[in-house]
Amino acid sequence: MTEKHTHQSHPGIVNRLKRANGHLRSIINMIEDGRPCVEIAQQLHAVEKAVMQAKKTLIYDHLDHCLDDAVDNPEANSEQTIEEFKAISRYL
Template sequence: MMPDHPHVAIATRLKRANGHLETIIEMIEAGRPCTEIAQQLRAVEGAIENAKKALIHDHIGHSLKASGVKAQAALRDFRAIAKYL
């Protein structure tokens, strides 16, 4: 993947969320209060949700640039990925 590819930013977001998740696991193992753990889990869920939206929006934007037969294939692809919104 090229450094300026939009998915690099998405991968960076997911790596950050992964690190946060590892910290949450440590919190659980350390016996931290459930309310703190739940709050941190919600933050990770939000980060993953935002990464998913960024990926899908990038895909849609790229697909809409196509024309002709490519546009028909892009539309099929869009319908397939839209179920993850």
């Protein structure tokens, strides 16, 4: 089992994603109600931006904390730290 991994930014990210989830449900209703495609596209763009910002916040927070901790602890497995950095940077 993996150890629980949380950062100070996680509650804010969760709130942002919950709002995006609610917004997405509203967009589904817009489609079902036959609203104009331009309005739907605009709202989809807003949800996409919210999710992208949540992802960026998560990744930057990880880089700031987890990798800083690895640099501060030279005894830590530097090879694992490098691999972790490579893995998470793919999502930027």
